[in-house]
Amino acid sequence: MTDSADRQRFPRSERVFYSAAFAGGPMEVLEFILPLYSGAILGASPAEIGALVAVCAVAALVTRPLCGILVDRANKIAVAAAGALLHAGSLIGFAWVGGLAPAFAMAALSGIGGSFFWVGVRSWVGAESDPDGRGFGRLLSFEGTGALIAYVLCFVALEDLGYPAVFALGAASGVVAAVLLGFTVRAAAGKPLPEQDRPGEDRPAAKGLLPFLVVCGVTAALEAGMSLLLILHLQTEHQYGPYEIASVLAPGFIAFIVVPNFAHHVLARLGKRTAVVLALLASALVTGALATEPEPWVLGLVWILAAAALGIALPAEQSAVADRAGARIGQRISYYETAQLAGVAAGTAGVGALYQSAGIAITAAAAAVGLALTAAVVPRAWRALTTEAASPARGADTRVLDREHSRRRRRDWYWHSGVFVAGHGVLWLLGASSLAAGFGAPLDGPEWLTTVGRIWVIVYLVDAAGALFFTLFPRTAKNAENSETAPDNSG
Numbered sequence: 001m002t003d004s005a006d007r008q009r010f011p012r013s014e015r016v017f018y019s020a021a022f023a024g025g026p027m028e029v030l031e032f033i034l035p036l037y038s039g040a041i042l043g044a045s046p047a048e049i050g051a052l053v054a055v056c057a058v059a060a061l062v063t064r065p066l067c068g069i070l071v072d073r074a075n076k077i078a079v080a081a082a083g084a085l086l087h088a089g090s091l092i093g094f095a096w097v098g099g100l101a102p103a104f105a106m107a108a109l110s111g112i113g114g115s116f117f118w119v120g121v122r123s124w125v126g127a128e129s130d131p132d133g134r135g136f137g138r139l140l141s142f143e144g145t146g147a148l149i150a151y152v153l154c155f156v157a158l159e160d161l162g163y164p165a166v167f168a169l170g171a172a173s174g175v176v177a178a179v180l181l182g183f184t185v186r187a188a189a190g191k192p193l194p195e196q197d198r199p200g201e202d203r204p205a206a207k208g209l210l211p212f213l214v215v216c217g218v219t220a221a222l223e224a225g226m227s228l229l230l231i232l233h234l235q236t237e238h239q240y241g242p243y244e245i246a247s248v249l250a251p252g253f254i255a256f257i258v259v260p261n262f263a264h265h266v267l268a269r270l271g272k273r274t275a276v277v278l279a280l281l282a283s284a285l286v287t288g289a290l291a292t293e294p295e296p297w298v299l300g301l302v303w304i305l306a307a308a309a310l311g312i313a314l315p316a317e318q319s320a321v322a323d324r325a326g327a328r329i330g331q332r333i334s335y336y337e338t339a340q341l342a343g344v345a346a347g348t349a350g351v352g353a354l355y356q357s358a359g360i361a362i363t364a365a366a367a368a369v370g371l372a373l374t375a376a377v378v379p380r381a382w383r384a385l386t387t388e389a390a391s392p393a394r395g396a397d398t399r400v401l402d403r404e405h406s407r408r409r410r411r412d413w414y415w416h417s418g419v420f421v422a423g424h425g426v427l428w429l430l431g432a433s434s435l436a437a438g439f440g441a442p443l444d445g446p447e448w449l450t451t452v453g454r455i456w457v458i459v460y461l462v463d464a465a466g467a468l469f470f471t472l473f474p475r476t477a478k479n480a481e482n483s484e485t486a487p488d489n490s491g
Contacts, residue, residue, distance in 0.1 A: 023177035025150030026170030059111030067119040068334025076124040081181035083116025088174030095167035123330040126322025136315040137260040144257035211381040217339035221347025252303035259311030272316040279313035280375035290364035413467035
């Protein structure tokens with residue numbers, strides 16, 4: 001779909017996307033500063049801080065399904081606007097109402113507001129968006145932009161003005177989001193509902209959804225756990241402070257903002273299912289690289305690649321959940337949101353405990369294996385998600401396969417493997433092979449040469465993943481229609 005066609009199809013979408021930035025930023029920052037505020041200002045104990053954060057999460061989890069039902073019966077944007085106002089009200093309460101008991105009430109209100117907002121906005125995007133996930137990609141990009149700006153403002157305001165100013169800025173941002181959504185509701189007044197959302201449509205909304213939701217939850221758990229792993233390792237092993245950690249992770253967050261804007265090209269070329277598999281395999285490879293306990297700059301590179309993969313996988317997952325949901329899209333989005341929240345909670349808790357007891361090498365290896373296994377079950381979960389996934393209308397699974405391209409990728413990888421083995425043999429002789437060091441060989445060669453070897457390992461793993469991926473999921477003839485070599489479909 002061209003940009004001009006996109007604007008014609010989504011005449012009011014810009015307001016919705018900007019509202020996601022204005023409301024989503026403060027929601028993201030609240031998760032960061034709520035524990036700090038509770039301990040420094042309210043004098044809460046560690047147990048009380050944990051309970052306060054838990055109340056916010058539980059309120060969000062409990063109300064997600066209820067919001068899905070409400071969204072399907074009311075105006076989606078109006079529900080989202082109400083959520084933005086509720087969250088803004090909770091921030092005002094944190095700013096001007098002292099005491100621990102009111103803080104628990106504000107935490108619950110924050111969780112409820114977040115549920116209303118995100119289920120409403122994502123349901124609207126799913127109902128209005130195109131099948132290749134462009135709408136969800138743009139939404140994710142705006143979310144990331146809002147979070148990045150909100151964190152910058154938070155650091156500045158917190159140091160100079162204190163917590164009340166941070167909460168007040170967040171509340172004002174939430175009100176702006178509600179106003180933007182209010183104008184969207186007004187512009188849409190009197191217009192007919194989209195064909196897929198008219199009452200009476202009863203397309204399958206939850207049939208086969210559970211296996212795919214498990215995949216989404218595990219993906220969220222492992223990705224959130226990886227982010228926490230990087231923060232913990234930089235803090236404990238390298239003694240980095242908040243600003244140093246931010247400098248390492250910031251490029252990855254920028255990648256997470258930029259990549260979703262282009263994710264629809266990948267989804268259109270490969271298909272959503274294939275793109276998710278590829279993204280998970282890429283995440284598994286780069287996460288496995290953490291097992292070598294690399295330097296901070298390598299950790300930053302790993303996070304860039306992982307964030308880019310996540311920026312492709314999330315729009316595909318969200319689009320798949322919303323696909324052909326009909327009048328029940330709010331319920332399906334609420335189930336997806338619940339799976340995501342549960343996954344994040346489980347992932348962060350599990351990674352934190354495993355890192356404390358076993359260190360980064362074992363934790364990273366476990367996360368990489370988990371991501372690879374999740375990638376392996378995606379095709380089966382996708383088939384269970386909807387029997388319409390292989391429909392010719394979708395076109396992704398009915399094209400002729402280009403197996404010659406797969407063979408070329410394997411041949412190139414064979415050559416790379418030979419050069420890789422020979423090259424690391426030379427590095428081992430020079431005492432600069434990090435691979436050999438893992439088996440007890442001395443590592444006393446030039447440090448810069450060791451760094452080159454480590455980068456080569458990452459490049460080789462990415463190349464291996466590409467060769468394996470195109471072996472398991474060959475490129476389609478449509479994607480190769482301009483190639484000089486005709487596709488070989490003999491198998």
